[in-house]
Amino acid sequence: MPTTPFPDSTILGYPRIGPRRELKRALESYWDGRSGLAELRATGRRLRADTWTDLRRRGLAGPVSNTFSSYDQVLDAALALGAVPARYVRDTPEDTVFAAARGADGLPPLRMTKWFDTNYHYLVPEIGPDTTFRADPGKPVAEVREARELGIETRPVLLGPVTFLLLAEAAPGAPDGFAPLDRLPDVLTAYEELLGALADEGVAWVQLDEPALVADRTPAELAATAAAYERLGGLTRRPALFVASYFGGLGEALPVLADSPVEAIGVDLVRGDVPEALPGLRDKVLVAGVVSGRDVWRTDPVAATALLDRVRGIAGQVAVATSCSLLHVPYDLAVEPDLPAELTGRLAFAAQKVDEVVALAAGTAGSVPAAPTPTRPVEPPPVVSRAPYAVRAAAQAARLGLPELPVTTIGSFPQTAELRTTRADLAAGRVGAAEYDGLIRAEIERVVRLQERLGVDVLVHGEPERNDMVQYFAEHLDGFAVTRHGWVQSYGSRCTRPPILHGDVRRAAPITVGWSTYAQSLTDRPVKGMLTGPVTIVAWSFVRTDLPLPAVVHQVADAIRGEVADLEAAGIGIVQVDEPALRELLPLRGAERAAYLDWAVAAYRQATSGAGDATQIHTHLCYSDADEILTAIDALDADVTSIESARSHGRILGEPAVRDFARGLGPGVYDIHSRRVPSTDEIVAQLRAATTALPTGRVWVNPDCGLKTRAYPEVTAALTNLVAAARTLRAG
Numbered sequence: 001m002p003t004t005p006f007p008d009s010t011i012l013g014y015p016r017i018g019p020r021r022e023l024k025r026a027l028e029s030y031w032d033g034r035s036g037l038a039e040l041r042a043t044g045r046r047l048r049a050d051t052w053t054d055l056r057r058r059g060l061a062g063p064v065s066n067t068f069s070s071y072d073q074v075l076d077a078a079l080a081l082g083a084v085p086a087r088y089v090r091d092t093p094e095d096t097v098f099a100a101a102r103g104a105d106g107l108p109p110l111r112m113t114k115w116f117d118t119n120y121h122y123l124v125p126e127i128g129p130d131t132t133f134r135a136d137p138g139k140p141v142a143e144v145r146e147a148r149e150l151g152i153e154t155r156p157v158l159l160g161p162v163t164f165l166l167l168a169e170a171a172p173g174a175p176d177g178f179a180p181l182d183r184l185p186d187v188l189t190a191y192e193e194l195l196g197a198l199a200d201e202g203v204a205w206v207q208l209d210e211p212a213l214v215a216d217r218t219p220a221e222l223a224a225t226a227a228a229y230e231r232l233g234g235l236t237r238r239p240a241l242f243v244a245s246y247f248g249g250l251g252e253a254l255p256v257l258a259d260s261p262v263e264a265i266g267v268d269l270v271r272g273d274v275p276e277a278l279p280g281l282r283d284k285v286l287v288a289g290v291v292s293g294r295d296v297w298r299t300d301p302v303a304a305t306a307l308l309d310r311v312r313g314i315a316g317q318v319a320v321a322t323s324c325s326l327l328h329v330p331y332d333l334a335v336e337p338d339l340p341a342e343l344t345g346r347l348a349f350a351a352q353k354v355d356e357v358v359a360l361a362a363g364t365a366g367s368v369p370a371a372p373t374p375t376r377p378v379e380p381p382p383v384v385s386r387a388p389y390a391v392r393a394a395a396q397a398a399r400l401g402l403p404e405l406p407v408t409t410i411g412s413f414p415q416t417a418e419l420r421t422t423r424a425d426l427a428a429g430r431v432g433a434a435e436y437d438g439l440i441r442a443e444i445e446r447v448v449r450l451q452e453r454l455g456v457d458v459l460v461h462g463e464p465e466r467n468d469m470v471q472y473f474a475e476h477l478d479g480f481a482v483t484r485h486g487w488v489q490s491y492g493s494r495c496t497r498p499p500i501l502h503g504d505v506r507r508a509a510p511i512t513v514g515w516s517t518y519a520q521s522l523t524d525r526p527v528k529g530m531l532t533g534p535v536t537i538v539a540w541s542f543v544r545t546d547l548p549l550p551a552v553v554h555q556v557a558d559a560i561r562g563e564v565a566d567l568e569a570a571g572i573g574i575v576q577v578d579e580p581a582l583r584e585l586l587p588l589r590g591a592e593r594a595a596y597l598d599w600a601v602a603a604y605r606q607a608t609s610g611a612g613d614a615t616q617i618h619t620h621l622c623y624s625d626a627d628e629i630l631t632a633i634d635a636l637d638a639d640v641t642s643i644e645s646a647r648s649h650g651r652i653l654g655e656p657a658v659r660d661f662a663r664g665l666g667p668g669v670y671d672i673h674s675r676r677v678p679s680t681d682e683i684v685a686q687l688r689a690a691t692t693a694l695p696t697g698r699v700w701v702n703p704d705c706g707l708k709t710r711a712y713p714e715v716t717a718a719l720t721n722l723v724a725a726a727r728t729l730r731a732g
């Protein structure tokens, strides 16, 4: 085993989509057949080389490799273990990855879900009792060699065996009671081969990512972790092992790793506590994550140095690192000339965070300007309640006069190429504000007329003015800044540009009222006002960390409350406040969940509880797994809730908590993630299941989510069938 010391400054990973989203463009061009594999590979090679040379130029002692991915690092791990289901395997690794990630030849893709509590999505590996594992070290070895050609020695990063299996789901047809973790011994054989191949390559250190260890783990899972690292540590032909944890504290998993033969342990000191002193840590390297990989703020050097001093006493050596991969932050602040100087001084993107790690290791970190003192109240007011649901329901029924099983949509209608061009033209000054306004109004009219023609009961204006449901509000509220190039990978080639919430949040003027009242002026049917909820706005932004999240979210909730009041005053009878990110922020540790749900629910109620009895408040959640938080959804006290259900095949309707759900519920009956148009019969069957679980009078008919990613022909066909299905059931 080599004894190369661990570098004193390192990062756990780096963005890979490209500073100008070069990888996105290369991928989409390859998928569309506009370019070949050679071009795609050349783009990847260039991006990796640029990253490594930049890290060297910044003076980082421990650069990493195998953090590049042409789609997703979890899928890459399945490929390196030879465990991608055979139905997806193609001639090249890239085509195998794309088939599994995007589907191919009529095959649906692997399931995709959120990576811990981030907005990144990974592909869920399928592991069964018969899955074969065959190590394929091709990609990590190739990246190590590529960096060496530049004279740069890297530490390859692999997803660790325990996290890989805990994130996997049982393959279809696996017997009841089978868990992917049952396959640990076989997976470890493949890891042994991977480690052997890296040792043969002369690799000194390898990083094994085990973020699953920061969530609650059963004794059996902890025992499996101990066994795994006992076995890998016992190998004679292997690099030194660095097990990285992140997104929280290790808790009970810390002594397990401390007692194992691994040489280095990574701890997240931004989100987790300083680990307890353990005898096993004395001869290990502690890789101290003191520079946050989850936000865009500069690190306070005084606090970080104090943390480093505290951990120095408990470990043999301490290295300075980021708290997790920098995948979750934008590339470089230096390309953002439009941000206010006062704000720029407080920010750090990936490149600046590397500089911070280097400076902290060298003891040369400078000082950071303080965040502004809030000028608005940050103390959330006590939770106020609306009148009891029964009272509201009666007032709303009298006002709205809706039929049984009302049909509605979730808000957005297809974002056509013309709409995107119109917005780009406005930004570039090619169309003026008045012309833009006219074009958006024409689109709203088209969407309203279409819904009337199809027989939809509660209409929407279609959200044509919004690029993104969070960014649109951020652009119209004080206290937020938006970046030019601050893209963060969400999945595959998809990126988002999270706004930065940096000051007091304030709504200077109504934001949506003009569009909603215009839509309402065109029709006698009710038009729903459409707002993004406070929890989702903070979840999908980079928010200030000098104040507690409940204080920050309260200011946002107050702004949304003002907008609800203005919509109401303008005569809008139904207002939907979307909270698709409610589930995403749920803490990884069970013990912290109740407190989170308390403030999240309070923020939602602050935003919506000013509405009068006759104003119907809707909410919308998607991304499945709503069953885990149904009680909290009930506590939101919205009159009507729409949830994703079609994509998860109505699983939610089988939940006992659904029966206790005391308000209107619209389990989605059209999976908008697919091009498929559900037939009327299929929708009728789904609605029958819903009216069995719930009183018919409380069931709504709607798609799983907004329609903005779909095309008009599919949407028109699907909504026609939704209306037909509702009418069939109404007729008895």
Ligand code: MET
Binding pocket: 410, 411, 412, 463, 469, 530, 578, 580, 620, 622, 705, 706, 707, 708
């Ligand atoms: C991700 S949830 C989206 C809700 C939004 N109102 C839409 O329809 O697009």
Ligand SMILES: [Zn+2]
Binding pocket: 410, 580, 620, 621, 622, 623, 704, 705, 706
């Ligand atoms: Zn949605």
